[in-house]
Amino acid sequence: MEDDKEKSPPPQEVVAEPQQEHKEDDIKVAANKKIDVLLKATGDAPIMRKKKWAVEGEKPVGWVTEFIRKYLKLDASDTLFVYVNQSFAPAPDQIIRNLYESFGSDGKLVLHYCKTQAWG
């Protein structure tokens, strides 16, 4: 999709999987397995020092949004938008696993976040 370089490698060790096309069998994960979520800043949003996080698949998007808000120490009045595929904002109650299974690639789910509406 795009090829922006990671400035600082994530501190946590991440096992990279070979690039692959979406195949149901390849990316099916056990219900309780944690999913690698890569959080990328867009627009004027502050960058997170640690970008890759392992998140339980059953956690909803709203939980991740709250997590980012806390990590960035945003004010209650600040808005925060989270996008998948750089195109759509998933509902806050959508679970991470559903997004990973549908839009994950390379063993992880990429979420873009920004403080103003970036897409759509």
Add this chain to the structure above:
Amino acid sequence: MAEDREILREVWDGRVPVCVQLASEDCSTLSAPDSYYLMIPRLSYLPMVMDKVRKHFLRFTSQELQEAEMWLESDGTPLKWHYPVGVLFDLHCGGAALPWSLTAHFSHFPDQDLIRCPTREVVESHFLSSLKEADGLKHRGQIITNMQGKDHKQLWMGLCNDKFDQFWAINRKLMECTPEEGFKNIPFRLHSLCKPPIQRLIKPLADDGRKITLGDILQDYMPNTLQEGDRVIIQGIEAPRDTPIQWLSEHLSHPDNFLHICYIPAQT
């Protein structure tokens, strides 16, 4: 094609009968207000059709609740406004007892269960997001991205104003595919009560060229749950399990372009 149009029209015209009453704790008058009866399009969203109900009940609530967001409950369960009405109906009522009995609340908003919906624009942006997600699955997002803003608006206005032709003039582009291959993936959600829906990457054809059916999906994603007597409802219809998923996606999807499949266990 003529037959197809009839099916799309039939789905579009689907309505559910609803009876709403005001929660007794939110009623500040001596006698309870009359219930409010209405027919709601299956394809719409609750905030789009509840303005009159809200106005009707506000007269019976206390002063401090006048600006509160109204939320609805079916048999103890708060209803998610961002699911299409037809999906909520199939999941929570299933037509067992008509009209579908709902309770309107103005206090104790269940923030744990529901997203707030302060304005109509929130519904519109949720709808557009769903369209983008669905097209991301069907065509890698190419069709929705190449559309103009006015096309997106036309889809939304067509739905809001119950204009079938206005909506389908644009939506048919989102349904384009080659008859041999179908969509890249089928945007679907498999709903069951009390659990988040299941959404997976599904192609319309198996590796050997066989058409993937509704039965295949159920077998793959709820092999341990499925039992004799369970019902699987799409748009109020119990579709045969051998129906190809591509056909279902083209004909029985909601305007958000997702095929919403409701699983109702035999014993609840």
